[in-house]
Amino acid sequence: MVSSVYIHIPFCQQICYYCDFNKFMMDRQPVDQYLDYLEKEIVESIKRTPITNLKTVFVGGGTPTALDLEQTQKLIDMINRHIIKGQAGVEMTFESNPNEISKEKLQILKDGGVNRISFGAQTFDEGLLKKIGRTHSPNEIEEAIQTAKEVGIDNINLDLMYALPGQTMEQFVDSLDKAMELPIQHISAYSLIIEPKTVFYIEMNRGKLKPAPEEDEAAMYDFLMKYLNEKGFHQYEISNFEKNGLESKHNLVYWNNDEYFGFGAGAHGYVNGVRYSNAGPLKKYFQLIDEKGVPFIHEHTVTKQEKMEEEMFLGLRKMKGVSEVEFSTKYGATFNEIFPNVIEKLSKDGLVEYKDDYLRLTHKGKLLGNEVFQEFLL
Structure with missing residues (x-):
């Protein structure tokens, strides 16, 4: 949607x-x-x-x-x-x-x-x-x-x-x-x-x-x-x-890793499970629209594994964090089943914590956000 x-x-x-x-x-x-x-x-x-x-x-x-x-x-x-x-x-x-x-x-x-x-x-x-x-x-x-x-x-x-x-x-x-x-x-x-x-x-x-x-x-x-x-x-x-x-x-x-249209030269979008990018140079942008109706130069169907990774490293940017219940409902598995030992390691390092159902960054984790996000790229 x-x-x-x-x-x-x-x-x-x-x-x-x-x-x-x-x-x-x-x-x-x-x-x-x-x-x-x-x-x-x-x-x-x-x-x-x-x-x-x-x-x-x-x-x-x-x-x-x-x-x-x-x-x-x-x-x-x-x-x-x-x-x-x-x-x-x-x-x-x-x-x-x-x-x-x-x-x-x-x-x-x-x-x-x-x-x-x-x-x-x-x-x-x-x-x-x-x-x-x-x-x-x-x-x-x-x-x-x-x-x-x-x-x-x-x-x-x-x-x-x-x-x-x-x-x-x-x-x-x-x-x-x-x-x-x-x-x-x-x-x-x-x-x-x-x-x-x-x-x-x-x-x-x-x-x-x-x-x-x-x-x-x-x-x-x-x-x-x-x-x-x-x-x-x-x-x-x-x-x-x-x-x-x-x-x-x-x-x-x-x-929230939701889908969106990206319109215009050089824009990126995410529609029907496909991430795409538009031509940047104006002549190419015009040419592709004339030829195909849309100016895509790259399309990639996002795999389930990639969606789960994105759910974590995008969702952890939010201070609320990522809900394990919602994640499990969407993907049929817990955090630890998909990312074995990652949560334990990050918790031990003081970078993430649980609050109720949500995994979120600690204060230290905010300062080292990129290091946290990289751990979820399998």
Whole structure:
């Protein structure tokens, strides 16, 4: 059953130095043609597998709000016509850069059903913003949030990063302090990971960039968890914190290992037990849609063993953890039957614990999450 949709808009006004998502500089790109082909992909995909009980739509990138007003309206109309179809209660999220959103554009989003917006703040330090390739100022973060509130979008997420090149604990604490002054209900906070094919990766290989020491990264993450808890934000996933019960329903789809459509160039999806990825280059994306109706370049039928592994390493990202009863009902076996000695070893190392029926990470386990997850890859 597919009840969630991700839509990828691969255009940006500026390429951030750490970003490895499929993206293109906006200038001289066939944006309108892309939206036409995106619509073709959506129509053909839903014809093959109808959406059932739609719960979430997430529009990411790239930078979705890099589209102009007319293109934004075209995208919103497309989503409502083919995907939402008047259904109530759908969580609809748009990603945005703080300096690329106007009141007019936010009004189009609000009128079109967007009820959640995610601003890529990353840091409130002006020097660090420039160092990572961001073009907004700290003041523009606050202005964007206030404007979203003015048009009636109250469910607001702020993306923050830590362990940035040269970032001090004082700078990170200052960013958190400034974030707490704003009317937000959700924070996603991630440490910098230097990925191949990024500006930072090239600079690192040339010896011009030095990643933050692991101990600094761990100290910032440890502080983050304690700080946000004191400020009334509930940590429900390794990197995500909410208050007033406003968890990201869409991201929970991934962590619950549920199926979802992925539309757009470079998008990934999981439908009918098959994980797939779309062509990233626009010409290839257009060509495949013309030829096959869908732009898949890779499809993989997930085996039962892989599903069980994913259930564990995705589910353990959630602070609630993974229910052994639900796991046994779904797969006909207990944790220990599928992963002999793994739970015992991780428990002995103080990385996981049982609470009622759920296996979950300990505090130490949160700090060493990747080591825990690897244990479930057989």
